[in-house]
Amino acid sequence: MSNNARDLLADLDLALSLANLADEISLQRYQALDLVVETKPDATPVTDADKAVEMAIRSQLAKARPLDLIVGEEFGTPDSLAGKFYWVIDPIDGTKNYLRGVPTWATLIGLVDPKGEVVVGVVSAPALNRRWWAATGMGAKTQFGSSIKSIHVSKVSKLGDCSLSHSDLIGWGGLKEKFIAVQDKIWRTRGHGDFWSHMLVAEGAVDIAVEPSLSLWDMAALDVIVREAGGSFTNITGESGPHGGSAISSNKILHKEFLEVLK
Numbered sequence: 452m453s454n455n456a457r458d459l460l461a462d463l464d465l466a467l468s469l470a471n472l473a474d475e476i477s478l479q480r481y482q483a484l485d486l487v488v489e490t491k492p493d494a495t496p497v498t499d500a501d502k503a504v505e506m507a508i509r510s511q512l513a514k515a516r517p518l519d520l521i522v523g524e525e526f527g528t529p530d531s532l533a534g535k536f537y538w539v540i541d542p543i544d545g546t547k548n549y550l551r552g553v554p555t556w557a558t559l560i561g562l563v564d565p566k567g568e569v570v571v572g573v574v575s576a577p578a579l580n581r582r583w584w585a586a587t588g589m590g591a592k593t594q595f596g597s598s599i600k601s602i603h604v605s606k607v608s609k610l611g612d613c614s615l616s617h618s619d620l621i622g623w624g625g626l627k628e629k630f631i632a633v634q635d636k637i638w639r640t641r642g643h644g645d646f647w648s649h650m651l652v653a654e655g656a657v658d659i660a661v662e663p664s665l666s667l668w669d670m671a672a673l674d675v676i677v678r679e680a681g682g683s684f685t686n687i688t689g690e691s692g693p694h695g696g697s698a699i700s701s702n703k704i705l706h707k708e709f710l711e712v713l714k
């Protein structure tokens with residue numbers, strides 16, 4: 452099915468209703484004294500809330516979009532995604548925050564078309580009382596409490612004036628020294644972390660966000676929101692989209708120069 456034959460507004464509405472469901476489950480378990488935390492084979496933590504949120508979303512999608520495929524962090528990726536629309540779910544982005552009681556965590560829901568382009572994205576951060584969303588051609592919006600507004604990236608045009616957000620110094624490999632050196636060239640650096648860095652770019656509060664090592668579910672929803680807000684989303688070698696294993700989102704103006712500095 453081409454994007455023209457697909458009702459993206461209906462898909463966005465569905466994604467927003469899935470985010471409501473996710474918020475209900477994740478908020479109920481947030482700061483619970485009996486939260487179950489396990490360690491995954493990749494040595495990262497997972498809680499009962501991560502699993503319950505992804506299961507609930509999968510079960511709703513199976514009913515609402517039986518022909519679509521689902522990629523989820525906790526319950527896997529189909530052997531082949533060829534020729535299909537597929538939903539990409541990170542049930543809780545920022546699990547380490549979630550399990551320690553830091554409110555910066557979110558459910559990320561993306562819809563990818565058969566060409567690999569993300570066409571719908573929702574990021575819901577209920578402990579922050581914030582949500583962001585976008586669909587191709589429809590712009591990007593945010594909600595804070597009951598107030599909804601359109602968002603746009605910043606107009607900062609000099610690297611020296613730029614505010615950059617990242618997560619931490621893990622996963623940079625051979626680029627670590629270069630990334631540390633970049634910080635002398637720009638105005639300000641903060642480790643806001645996770646989805647939050649990229650949503651701050653989308654709403655123009657930060658100019659560049661960067662993470663050196665990510666999976667598709669960490670990025671799919673973010674990609675379309677940043678692009679619909681007027682920004683750029685690539686990996687750290689400049690490949691567009693969320694399929695390249697790392698992320699740079701920016702206000703577009705600074706993107707090329709930042710890629711050069713990281714080279």
Ligand code: IPD
Pocket residue numbers: 495541543544545546547618644645646662664665669
């Ligand atoms: C993590 C976040 C974080 C990134 C880690 C991811 P999770 O996701 O996206 O920003 O630095 O590599 O694992 O595990 O909290 O969903």
Ligand code: CA
Pocket residue numbers: 541543544545668669
């Ligand atoms: Ca994640």
Ligand code: CA
Pocket residue numbers: 501524541542543544545546
């Ligand atoms: Ca996660």
